[in-house]
Amino acid sequence: MTRKDPPLRPRWRVRLLVAVASVLALLPLAQLGASWWEYSRTLGIQLDETPPRGSVGVRWVDTEEGIVSAYVFPSGSAYAAGLRDGDRLIELDFQTYFQAVDVERSIERATGVVLAITALRENETLLLEIPVARDPTFLYALSPALWSATGWGFALATLLHVLALLSVLPLARRAQRARGAATLISAAIVWVGGNLARHLWVTLFGPPSLSGSLASGAFDALTLLALAGWIAFPALLFRRTLLDDRFSSLASRGVRWLVWVPPAVLSAGVLTATLAGHIGPLPPDAFVGPILFYVCVYVATSTAFSLWRQWRVASGEVTTAPMWIRVATAFVMTLALVGALLVYNTLPAFQDEVAVGWFVVALQLFSLLPVLLVSAGTLQYGRFRTLLTRSVTTGVALSAVFVLVVVGSVLVRTLGLDVRGAGPVSLGLWTVVLLLLADWLAPPVRRLIGRVVRSERQRGRLLLDRLGERVRRLPDVESMATATAETVGPALLARSAVVFLRETDGERWVRSAFRPEPPHFTVVELDRAWADFRDARGVWARNEELDETQLPEPLAGRLRQIGVALAVPIVGSAGEPVGLIALGRKERRFSVYNIEEVEALKSLGAQLALASERLALLERERALVRRTAEAELAALRAQINPHFLFNALNTIAALIAESPDQAESTVETLAGLFRDVLTSSGKRFVPLATELRLVERYLSIEQARFGDRLEVQVDIDDATLDTPVPAFAVQTLVENAVKHGIESKRGGGTVRLHARQRQGQTEITVADTGVGIPALFGPEKADREPFYGVGLTNVADRLLQIYGTSDRLVIRSGPDGTSASLHLPSSPLD
DSSP: OOOOOOOOSOTHHHHHHHHHHHHHTTHHHHHHHHHHHHHHHHHTOOOOOOOOOEEOSEEEEEETTEEEEEEEOTTSHHHHHTOOTTOEEEEETTBOOSOHHHHHHHHHTOTTSEEEEEEEETTEEEEEEEEOEEOOTTOOOSOHHHHHHHHHHHHHHHHHHHHHHHHHHHHHTTOHHHHHHHHHHHHHHHHHHHHHHHHHHHHHHOSOOSTTSHHHHHHHHHHHHHHHHHHHHHHHHHHHHHTSTTTTTTSOHHHHGGGGHHHHHHHHHHHHHHHHSOBTTBOGGGGHHHHHHHHHHHHHHHHHHHHHHHTSOBTTBOOOOOHHHHHHHHHHHHHHHHHHHIIIIIGGGOOOHHHHHHHHHHHHHHTTHHHHHHTHHHHTTTTHHHHHHHHHHHHHHHHHHHHHHHHHHHHHHHTTOOGGGSHHHHHHHHHHHHHHHHHHHHHHHHHHHHHHHOOHHHHHHHHHHHHHHHGGGOSSHHHHHHHHHHHHHHHTTBSOEEEEEEOTTSSSEEEEEESSOSOOOOHHHHHHHHHHHHHHOSOEESSTTTOOSOOOHHHHHHHHHTTOSEEEEEEOTTSOEEEEEEEOOBSSTTOOOOHHHHHHHHHHHHHHHHHHHHHHHHHHHHHHHHHHHHHHHHHHHHHHHHHHHHHHHHHHHHHHHHOHHHHHHHHHHHHHHHHHHHHHTTOSEEEHHHHHHHHHHHHHHHHHHHGGGEEEEEEEOGGGTTOEEETTHHHHHHHHIIIIIITTSTTOEEEEEEEEEETTEEEEEEEEOSSOOGGGOSSSOOOSTTTOOHHHHHHHHHHHHHHSOSOSEEEEEETTEEEEEEEEESSOOO
16 A cells, blocks of 8 residues: 655745746856946946956966976976976066966956066076967866865766766667767756766866967867756756656746856856956956856755655655665765855955865766765666776776786896896787786686676676576476576575466466566466456566556556566567566665666576577477388288288198198187277287287287297296287387298297386397398498398387487397397386
8 A cells, every 4th residue: 555645735835946046156257247347337437358367377376485396287388488396486577577367367367478488497597488378268287286286176076977877778779768878968967978078178188278279179169068968967967856746847937948047158158258358357277166066066956855855755656765875865965065154254365375276176077976875776676886886997908918018027127137128029028928917817817807806797697697607407397487486586586476477388377486476477467467468478576667568557566566576578579579577576675677777687598598499499309200100000910910921821721731620729719810900009008918819819820830840939928918018019129020020031040029127127139040131240330221121120210209218229230140139117208
């Protein structure tokens, strides 16, 4: 039973908060414009246009000795001209300055010129000509630590957001929330990735050159692109929060448009200032404070809404977010509020530019945190953890290889081997040795790290892969269903699992369950839902990020009611579902299934379908073999009848004149033989006693035919009389012994029939003292094809089909005769 949350009254509170946040975000920009307007109106003079800021890549500081270069940016024009850290400024353009701030202002206003700087380094006077480049907007080359932290921060943020986007994109085609998250993350990537590209540009090539050049235009375009992402993603974050099911009905469209007013105004101002170099008296850098304040206000408002939603009821079910998300959301909201206050009150009056740089960069990176935090609900359904684990594993492995090469180079120098002076051949050999060593150590390092950071999801995927290999060897559908249910449940940490598979006959379901908990998914429930599952042929999930079916709401509601969280159809090669894997919720609270687990279940389902089809094919082959064997047996019976009839009638005709009594007895024996044939007709097995009665009558007729040339010896253990034997198998062996052994030997011979039990099996041997089978003479056993006739081939094939092995019939032969033995179990495998 679900608990409804009482509606929020009145709605104007949410709308008022949206309006206040939208207006408040423009407060610093409005104050900046108002102050410039008041200054112009009071003084009654026209304000000058502010040119772009110039830069030579030097931070000047005041010391007791004078103005000193505290940090010279290695990629700046001053460093290229020869200026270094600690050099003391004497003159700038042949003018003497007494404060570092005046020097910096003069350089900022000198864009596009070449400055003459006189500096003192120890006791050496330097006269340097340094071209002034454009200052890279929103990048702060003020100290090595700040510049390095900026680059690594942007690189790490870019990596995380790219991994998040790769994780969300596969879900975007199914879920509106996933599409919103993908848009939000893409905007953040534009900002942080653009800043990373600008940072690398300045690091490798220095600040942009004079305005109007191709490089300067490309750098400006990159700056605008990055700023577009920076201004866009807070608005998208705010909009995503408002479009949540909890607030979409509270914030009407008449208020939502206010969300886009601050980003539109800021975008217009930044675009104009960047392309024209200024907007009125404002350069592009003047927008740093207003943008930061706008970002903080929107982040604080969005996280406040998110924190409110996390404690409320969503989609009619009592749900609360995990504690770590609630704590993180509250922490981000608090920092956003503090950041907004600092930007509004402290940042404009703060004089330490290094501290300002640290604060701005930290706030830029911090503002990206809510993107991942708000998208966490969607990211948990994607591959974010797996992608992050792989990235960390690859990074650590490459770092280990790098360290190995560096350590190897140091070791070479420590041993006194000067590879630099050893010539190119020796240097190449040492390089090859180090590379081979690194290549040898890299795979085990990666495997070790992979085992250390392997998550429970990866372990579950490994169990599913092993199950996929094992199901192909299982003997029946019931075993496959049982193994699947008992493996899938623990592998995916599900509370319960139910597996349905079609029997090989396709007429009934085989059901197997893991744990007696929901889902209480019975065969009856499946029969009711199967038509919809068969038509949808996709994965059904409680959450829209993974749902592919869009089942009718009554059916989806019923699945939720009986406790199904995920249902993956088992689809055969023809595209038709042949089964279903239904899982309950995860064991851990707030844990959900993700797309990687769904794809693993799909792969397992495909292997189950193939295994089921293989079993069905084998069953059809067995049925076909049975029908073929029965047809061959019927043909053999049809062949036996005329053969017996022809020989028996000839024998009787010869006996009528010579021995009428024996002829009459032979006629009675022939009648009994055909009666036995009719009795055994249609049976696969008959008792050995029945088979021996048939053989006895057959031999009686043959003795009447051959007279003294045929001697019969019978030795039958009474314990073997009830042994089931394939119909006509022993008779066929006896017939071959008489026809091919005794009949072909001058003077005739003896046929011996023995039956005894050995080690739980019945051994039936038919031996003759006839001419033997030349193909079997010698030490090597020949193939059966040259000497097997229709009868023996039929017997061998039937034995193979019934018992699954070819060693049930053993034939040995020599010049003194042939023996054929049947090794049969006490009961048939039928």
